[in-house]
Amino acid sequence: MNNEHKFWHNIAATVYPGWDVFLDPLSKSSSGGLSDADTFIYAIDVATMWTAASCLRAMDAQRAADDMQRQLAGFKGGQITAADVAGEAIVTCGRNSSPPDSREAKIAINLTVCALRQTQTYKIATEKSGSMLGHWLYISYTLNNNGGILSRPCYFHPEARGLMDPDKLTSLIHAVVRGDLTNHTTLVGRTIKDSGGAVVAPAxxxxP
Structure with a gap:
């Protein structure tokens, strides 16, 4: 069993909390998910532009993330966090071209919800609202020099409900990635530069 398959075997066997999340393939014909969903999560692998999207209620996001953290507590003696594996899960889905509605994609999204709560972006964005209400992107880079994975969150809080239009989402991803590749004054930009750039999908x- 190679490292990639072993990773998925271990994660799938250990991390699969019992909460529901609606996964959407981001097709233009999609009508959206739960009618009362107000929190939207997008996981993106920059190297392949593999993308999975999900929606859930903000009131459920805290419980979902807590459930995931408890699951992770039993993985490798509790010495691993969602931030450690969410990016790897996203990149692995990209490499395997996992269907956006697959079990692997759901695991990646579950980990992403938990990882987002561990970011400074989450702390700032939820300081007033106290919830994850809005649109959240978790963008994962594969670095050139060592093949390491770097993930960064983005937060948007538009008034419109429903999953973001695919063209608008692609435009936002393009803008964020372009900024990360060219602005070396930020932590993300410096890390990418110091790592010899990142793998970026031709699309x-x-x-870099």
Whole structure:
């Protein structure tokens, strides 16, 4: 069993909390998910532009993340966090071209919800609202020099409900990635530069 398959075997066997999340393949014909969903999560692998989206209620996001953290507590003696594995799960889905509604994609989204809560972006965005209400992107890069994975969150809080239009989402991803590749004054930008750049899908029309 190679490392990639072993990773998925261990994660799938250990991390699969019992809460429901609606997964959407981001097709233009999609009508959205739960009618009362107000929190939208997008997991993106920059190297392949593999993307999975989900929606849930903000009131459920805290419980979902707590459930995931409890599951992770039993993995490798509790020495691993969602932030450690969410990016790897997203990149692995991209490499395997996992269907956006697959079990692997659901695991990646579950980990992403938990990982987002561990970020400074989450702390700032939820300081007033106290919830994850809004649109959250978790963008994962594969670094050139060592093949390491770097993930960064983005938060948007538009008034419109429902999953973001695919064209708008692609435009936002393009803008964020372009900024990360060219602005070396940020932590993400410096890390990418110091790592010899990152693998970027040709579809984005950008070069590291």
């Amino acid at each position: 984005l029309g950008l070069t």
